[in-house]
Each structure stands twice: as structure tokens, then as C-alpha cells.
Amino acid sequence: MNEQELRERIAMHGQSIFNRGLTAGSSGNISVRVPDGMLITPTNSCLGRLDPERISKISNTGHLISGDKPSKEAFLHHSMYQSRPDEQSIVHLHSTHSVAVSCLENVDRSNALPPITAYYVMRVGTLPVVPYFAPGDERLAGAVEQAAKASRAVLLSNHGPVVAGKSLDAAVASTEELEETAKLFLMLRQEKTRYLTDADVTELNQRFPG
Numbered sequence: 001m002n003e004q005e006l007r008e009r010i011a012m013h014g015q016s017i018f019n020r021g022l023t024a025g026s027s028g029n030i031s032v033r034v035p036d037g038m039l040i041t042p043t044n045s046c047l048g049r050l051d052p053e054r055i056s057k058i059s060n061t062g063h064l065i066s067g068d069k070p071s072k073e074a075f076l077h078h079s080m081y082q083s084r085p086d087e088q089s090i091v092h093l094h095s096t097h098s099v100a101v102s103c104l105e106n107v108d109r110s111n112a113l114p115p116i117t118a119y120y121v122m123r124v125g126t127l128p129v130v131p132y133f134a135p136g137d138e139r140l141a142g143a144v145e146q147a148a149k150a151s152r153a154v155l156l157s158n159h160g161p162v163v164a165g166k167s168l169d170a171a172v173a174s175t176e177e178l179e180e181t182a183k184l185f186l187m188l189r190q191e192k193t194r195y196l197t198d199a200d201v202t203e204l205n206q207r208f209p210g
């Protein structure tokens with residue numbers, strides 16, 4: 001996909017995400033790597049109403065090349081790309097059920113969600129939790145860079161998920177799968193539940209690597 005097509009696809013996904021209530025107001029941001037840096041949604045923009053031409057383009061050193069002022073979380077996307085050089089896109093949302101899990105006191109900080117379904121294992125896998133810092137706080141960079149070494153998805157405490165993928169479509173699909181699994185997890189918290197076993201997870205990782 002060329003840069004223009006990527007810009008249009010970011011806007012298309014943003015609108016779809018917003019219209020389904022997966023992030024509200026001006027929350028969330030999306031980035032895609034390009035050869036000379038990254039495209040990222042502008043700060044304070046509504047994902048439902050992105051203008052492809054105004055999407056920010058920043059260099060690998062963080063300088064604005066074109067478009068509106070970039071997301072205040074651009075440094076966080078940068079940190080995650082540093083840890084995961086094969087990933088091409090990152091999606092950060094304030095999706096309700098994922099945010100709810102990020103607020104639970106006794107969450108397992110090395111992996112917030114159990115393996116409930118095969119698609120969760122295939123698209124997300126593990127979900128380390130990063131301590132709370134205010135949005136845009138650069139201390140998030142180190143914490144995310146470290147956590148992202150173990151997984152393509154990290155959960156920011158009292159905030160929301162940040163998910164990387166080998167393409168924009170893949171990053172969006174993994175973020176959606178994470179949100180659905182967070183919803184299932186909360187629905188099942190009072191029910192006796194059979195999670196997938198370690199053997200089930202090992203088999204899925206062998207059948208569907210990457």
C-alpha cells in the first residue's frame with residue numbers, strides 16, 4: 001500500500017472503530033510505519049472524523065514532516081516499534097471492557113487475561129500491564145518498551161490497550177479480539193469457567209505462529 005492508501009485506510013478504520021463505540025470522544029490513536037517514519041493520527045482528533053490529508057507524518061527522530069500536530073502518545077508508539085521491529089502498525093483505544101480490566105486491583109500484571117478462546121490466543125496471546133502514568137507522560141515509554149518485548153499487546157493501567165500488528169488490519173483485528181475477550185472475562189467472572197489449557201495454547205501457537 002502506498003502512503004495515500006495507508007492514510008485512507010487509517011481514516012476508514014478510525015471511522016469503523018468510532019462508529020462501533022470502541023473508543024469515544026477524541027480518545028485513541030492509530031499509527032502505521034512508512035519508510036521515512038510513521039503516519040499517526042493528530043492529537044485531539046476524533047477517530048470517527050479523520051481527514052486523510054491532515055494525518056500527521058513524523059520522522060524516525062520524532063520531527064513533524066507534514067499534517068496536524070501528532071498524537072501526544074506518538075513517543076509511546078515509537079517505543080513499541082523499537083521493541084517490535086517486525087510490527088508495522090499500532091492501535092491504542094479506550095475500549096470500555098479493556099479499560100475496565102485495566103482498572104481491576106488484583107489483575108495479574110504479567111498477563112491480565114486468561115486464554116478464554118482460541119482467537120484471543122492467536123491474535124493477542126499475553127497481555128502485560130504497565131503501571132499508571134498520565135497520558136503523554138514520557139515515563140510510559142520505558143515501561144511500554146520493556147513490556148512489549150513479551151507481547152504485541154500491552155495494557156496501560158487505568159487507561160487502555162496498545163496493540164501492534166504486522167499490518168494496520170492485523171493491529172485493528174487484535175485490538176478488537178482483545179476487547180471482546182475483556183468483555184467475556186468480565187461476564188464470566190462469577191461463573192465457573194474452563195479456560196484453555198497450557199496444552200491447548202501450545203497447540204495453537206504451533207498451528208498459528210506469529
Ligand SMILES: O=C(CO)COP(=O)(O)O
Nearest residue numbers: 028029043044071072135
Ligand atoms: O488516547 C489518547 C491519550 O491517551 C488520545 O490522545 P491524542 O488525542 O493526543 O492522540
Ligand SMILES: [Zn+2]
Nearest residue numbers: 027028135160
Ligand atoms: Zn489513551
